[in-house]
Amino acid sequence: MTAAVSTPGASSSTVEKVPLYQGSTQYRHWRFSPEELVHTRVSLNAAAVRVIKDAFEADSLGSSTAVAFLDANEENLLVKLYIGKVSQLCGHFRFPEEVEATAVSYLKRFYLKNTVMDWHPKNVMLTALFLATKTTNHPISLEAYAHHIPKTAPSDVLELEFLVAQSLGFDFAIWHAHKALWGIWLDIQTLPDIRMDELRDAYDVALKHVRESRLTDAELIYTPSQIALTCFSLASPSLASAWVRSKHTPPASPPTPTSPPTPTSPSPIPETDILELIEPIKSMILQYGTMPDVEAVREVDRRLRLCKNPEKIVGSNAYNRKLEAKERKAAEKRARKAALARKAMEEGDPFGDTIGPQDLDDDDDDDDD
Amino acid sequence: MDAVEKANAERQRRWTKEAKIGEGTYAVVYRGREVATGRKIAIKKIKVGQFKDGLDMSAIREVKFLRELKHQNVIELLDVFSSKTNLNLVLEFLDTDLELVIKDRSLVFLPADIKAWMAMTFRGLEFCHRNWILHRDLKPNNLLIGADGQLKIADFGLARDFADPGYKMTCQVITRWYRPPELLYGCRYYSTAVDIWSVGCIFAELMLRTPYLPGETDMDQLKTIFRALGTPTEEDWPGHKKLPDYVPIENFPKTPLRDLFTAASSDCLNLLSKCLIYDPRRRISAKDALNHPYFFALPYPSHPSKLPKPAKKDSGGHAALEEVDGNVDFTGSGPGVKANPPNRLKRKLSMEDGGSRSIARRLDFTAKS
Numbered sequence: 001m002t003a004a005v006s007t008p009g010a011s012s013s014t015v016e017k018v019p020l021y022q023g024s025t026q027y028r029h030w031r032f033s034p035e036e037l038v039h040t041r042v043s044l045n046a047a048a049v050r051v052i053k054d055a056f057e058a059d060s061l062g063s064s065t066a067v068a069f070l071d072a073n074e075e076n077l078l079v080k081l082y083i084g085k086v087s088q089l090c091g092h093f094r095f096p097e098e099v100e101a102t103a104v105s106y107l108k109r110f111y112l113k114n115t116v117m118d119w120h121p122k123n124v125m126l127t128a129l130f131l132a133t134k135t136t137n138h139p140i141s142l143e144a145y146a147h148h149i150p151k152t153a154p155s156d157v158l159e160l161e162f163l164v165a166q167s168l169g170f171d172f173a174i175w176h177a178h179k180a181l182w183g184i185w186l187d188i189q190t191l192p193d194i195r196m197d198e199l200r201d202a203y204d205v206a207l208k209h210v211r212e213s214r215l216t217d218a219e220l221i222y223t224p225s226q227i228a229l230t231c232f233s234l235a236s237p238s239l240a241s242a243w244v245r246s247k248h249t250p251p252a253s254p255p256t257p258t259s260p261p262t263p264t265s266p267s268p269i270p271e272t273d274i275l276e277l278i279e280p281i282k283s284m285i286l287q288y289g290t291m292p293d294v295e296a297v298r299e300v301d302r303r304l305r306l307c308k309n310p311e312k313i314v315g316s317n318a319y320n321r322k323l324e325a326k327e328r329k330a331a332e333k334r335a336r337k338a339a340l341a342r343k344a345m346e347e348g349d350p351f352g353d354t355i356g357p358q359d360l361d362d363d364d365d366d367d368d369d
Numbered sequence: 370m371d372a373v374e375k376a377n378a379e380r381q382r383r384w385t386k387e388a389k390i391g392e393g394t395y396a397v398v399y400r401g402r403e404v405a406t407g408r409k410i411a412i413k414k415i416k417v418g419q420f421k422d423g424l425d426m427s428a429i430r431e432v433k434f435l436r437e438l439k440h441q442n443v444i445e446l447l448d449v450f451s452s453k454t455n456l457n458l459v460l461e462f463l464d465t466d467l468e469l470v471i472k473d474r475s476l477v478f479l480p481a482d483i484k485a486w487m488a489m490t491f492r493g494l495e496f497c498h499r500n501w502i503l504h505r506d507l508k509p510n511n512l513l514i515g516a517d518g519q520l521k522i523a524d525f526g527l528a529r530d531f532a533d534p535g536y537k538m539t540c541q542v543i544t545r546w547y548r549p550p551e552l553l554y555g556c557r558y559y560s561t562a563v564d565i566w567s568v569g570c571i572f573a574e575l576m577l578r579t580p581y582l583p584g585e586t587d588m589d590q591l592k593t594i595f596r597a598l599g600t601p602t603e604e605d606w607p608g609h610k611k612l613p614d615y616v617p618i619e620n621f622p623k624t625p626l627r628d629l630f631t632a633a634s635s636d637c638l639n640l641l642s643k644c645l646i647y648d649p650r651r652r653i654s655a656k657d658a659l660n661h662p663y664f665f666a667l668p669y670p671s672h673p674s675k676l677p678k679p680a681k682k683d684s685g686g687h688a689a690l691e692e693v694d695g696n697v698d699f700t701g702s703g704p705g706v707k708a709n710p711p712n713r714l715k716r717k718l719s720m721e722d723g724g725s726r727s728i729a730r731r732l733d734f735t736a737k738s
C-alpha cells in the first residue's frame with residue numbers, strides 16, 4: 001500500500017507495516033524463551049499442587065501427605081504421549097496435516113495454562129482435535145467423530161470445548177512449520193542447478209523431521225520458518241545453505257536480532273548466523289523428537305490416578321462441595337438481579353436508556369442456558 | 370476457581386453490557402462500555418449451547434480471523450470471553466453501516482465521498498488478502514462505519530484462508546446480489562477475485578443508490594449480470610463453459626457502463642469495469658485497485674469525518690415514523706435508468722433502530738450455506 005494511502009482526504013496515517021507473522025497471536029502470545037517455558041510450567045505445577053493439596057486436606061485432614069504429586073517434567077511427559085496419539089487418530093480419520101499440527105499446538109498451549117492433574121490429556125486431546133477440525137475448516141460432525149473413538153460419547157468431547165477454547169485465549173490461528181517447509185521447497189525449485197530427485201528426497205526427510213519437531217517445544221520457542229529451515233538442513237545441509245544464500249540480500253536496515261524472520265522470508269542476517277541460530281533447534285529435534293518411553297509414562301499415569309484433583313472427579317465429596325458452592329452463588333446472583341429488576345420497574349422509566357427490565361431478561365440467558 | 374476461569378472472569382469484568390441493539394442470525398448484539406475508559410463498545414453474544422456440534426463454524430471463523438487482523442479498515446475485536454454457554458465477542462462500536470447510508474435518501478453523495486468509501490474498502494480488503502484471508506460475504510451492510518467516518522469490514526463468519534491454492538471450496542458463499550459469476554457457475558477453486566466482484570457491485574450501488582444486480586434467484590442472478598454487462602464470450606472468459614454448473618444463457622449485448630452511470634468520471638468507470646471483469650484471473654486485485662488512477666485524480670477522497678451519515682437516531686422515535694410514512698410507497702423504474710432511481714424495495718430509512726435494521730436485511734434473501 002503506497003500511493004493511494006498518501007492521497008489527501010481518505011489517507012490513513014496508521015497503515016500497518018509490521019510483517020504478517022509478527023502481528024499474529026502466535027508471535028504475540030505464544031512464544032517463550034526456554035527459561036520462560038520452564039518457569040511457566042514449574043510455577044503452574046506448583047500452584048496446582050497447592051490447590052489440590054488443599055482439596056485433599058479439606059476432604060480429610062492429613063490425607064495429602066502420602067500423595068506423590070506429579071512434577072512439571074512428568075506432566076510434560078504425559079502430554080507428549082498424547083501428542084503422539086493425536087497423530088495416530090489423525091491417521092485413522094485421514095485428517096490433513098494441518099488438522100494434526102493444529103491439534104498438537106492446541107494441546108501444548110492448553111497445558112501451559114492447565115495441569116494434567118485437573119484435566120487428563122486423554123480427554124483434552126480429543127477435544128483439541130475436534131476443535132482443530134473446525135478451526136482449520138475441515139469440520140466433521142460430532143457424532144461421526146465420537147463414533148469412531150472407543151468409549152467416547154459426543155458429550156465427552158463437547159464438555160471440554162469451552163475450556164479448551166478459553167485456555168487458548170481464543171487464538172485459533174496457527175502458523176505451521178510444515179507450511180513454511182513447503183515454501184522453502186517451492187523456493188529451492190527455482191534455484192539454478194537443482195536436481196529435482198535430490199530435492200524431493202530431501203523434502204521428504206525434512207517433513208519427517210518437522211513431524212518429529214511436533215513432539216518437542218520447538219514451536220513454543222522458535223518461528224515456523226526457523227524450524228522448517230532446521231529440518232531442511234537436517235535433511236540436506238547443502239540445499240539448505242543454498243536457499244539461505246539465495247535469500248540473503250544485503251540488509252536494507254540493520255538486522256534486528258530480537259525480531260525473528262517471518263515464515264516466508266528469513267531476516268536479512270548473514271548466512272553463517274542463520275545456520276548457527278538453528279543449531280539449538282537441531283539438537284532439540286534430535287534429542288526430544290521421539291515418542292517417550294511407554295513404561296515411564298505408564299508409571300506417571302499410575303501416580304496421576306492418585307493425585308488427581310478430587311474437585312474434578314465427578315461424584316467425589318470435593319466435587320459435590322464445589323458444585324454446591326457454585327449453585328449457591330448462581331442463586332444469589334439471580335436473586336440480586338430479580339431485586340434490581342423490581343427496583344427498576346418501580347422507579348425507572350421503562351423507555352429510558354438505563355438498564356430496564358427487558359435488558360435484564362436478556363442478560364438472564366447467561367444463567368439459564 | 371481455575372486460573373483459566375479466573376482469567377475469563379477478569380476479562381468479562383472489563384466490559385459492561387447496557388442495552389440490546391440488534392440481532393443477527395446467530396447472535397444478539399448489545400451496546401456496552403469499557404469499564405476503565407467509558408469507551409463505547411458492542412458485545413456480540415453467540416449462544417453456543419444450541420449447536421449440536423459445539424462452537425459453530427461462523428463463530429469460530431469470526432474469532433479466528435478477527436484475532437489476527439488489526440487494521441484501520443477492519444472491525445477490531447477487542448476481547449473474547451465466555452459466560453456460561455455463550456461466547457461474547459467484544460467489538461469496537463460502530464454507529465452505522467454502508468447499507469443504511471446508501472438507503473438514507475436525505476443524504477447526497479459527492480463523487481469524493483464515494484471515492485473515500487471505496488478507498489477504505491479496498492484498503493481493508495487488501496489487508497485481508499495480504500493475510501491470505503477471503504471475506505466471502507462483502508455487501509453494504511457488512512461495511513460498518515464508525516463515529517469518525519472510518520469504514521470497517523465486518524462479519525467474518527464466512528471468511529476462510531486460502532494459503533493452499535487448489536483447495537476445493539464451497540461455492541455457496543456471498544449474498545446473491547454480490548456473488549460473482551464464477552461462483553454462480555459452481556466454480557470450486559477460486560480466490561481473492563470473488564471479493565473484488567462484490568466490491569464492484571458495492572461501488573456501483575454507491576453511485577446508483579440501489580443494488581446494481583438484484584437477481585431474484587440464483588439463475589436469475591446470472592441473467593441479471595449478463596443483462597447489465599453483456600453475456601460473456603469464450604474470449605471474455607476462457608473456460609467458463611466447462612464450469613460445473615454452466616448453463617447457456619441468452620445472448621445479451623454489451624452496453625457501455627457509461628449508459629447507466631452517466632455522471633461518473635472515466636477513471637471511475639475504468640476501475641469499476643476492472644472489478645467486474647468476467648474472467649477472475651483478469652479481475653483487478655485490491656492492491657492494484659489502490660494504485661488505480663481513480664484514487665489519484667481530482668476530486669480527492671473526502672475526509673472520513675466529512676462523509677455523509679444518517680442523522681443520529683433520537684430517543685423519541687416519532688420522527689422515524691414520519692420519515693418511513695413519507696417514503697414507503699415510491700416505486701422505481703426498471704433497469705437501465707440513468708439517474709439515482711429510488712429503490713424498488715420497501716425500505717426503512719435513516720432514523721431506524723437496530724430492530725428494524727434486521728427487518729430491512731431480511732428483504733435481501735441472503736443465501737448463505
Ligand SMILES: Nc1ncnc2c1ncn2[C@@H]1O[C@H](COP(=O)(O)OP(=O)(O)OP(=O)(O)O)[C@@H](O)[C@H]1O
Binds near residue numbers: 524
Ligand atoms: N460493532 C457494532 N457496533 C454497533 N452495532 C453493531 C455492531 N455489530 C453489530 N451491530 C448491530 O447488531 C446487528 C446484528 O449484527 P450481526 O453482525 O449479529 O448480524 P447481521 O450482520 O445483522 O446479520 P447476519 O448474522 O444475518 O449476517 C447489526 O445489524 C447492527 O445493528
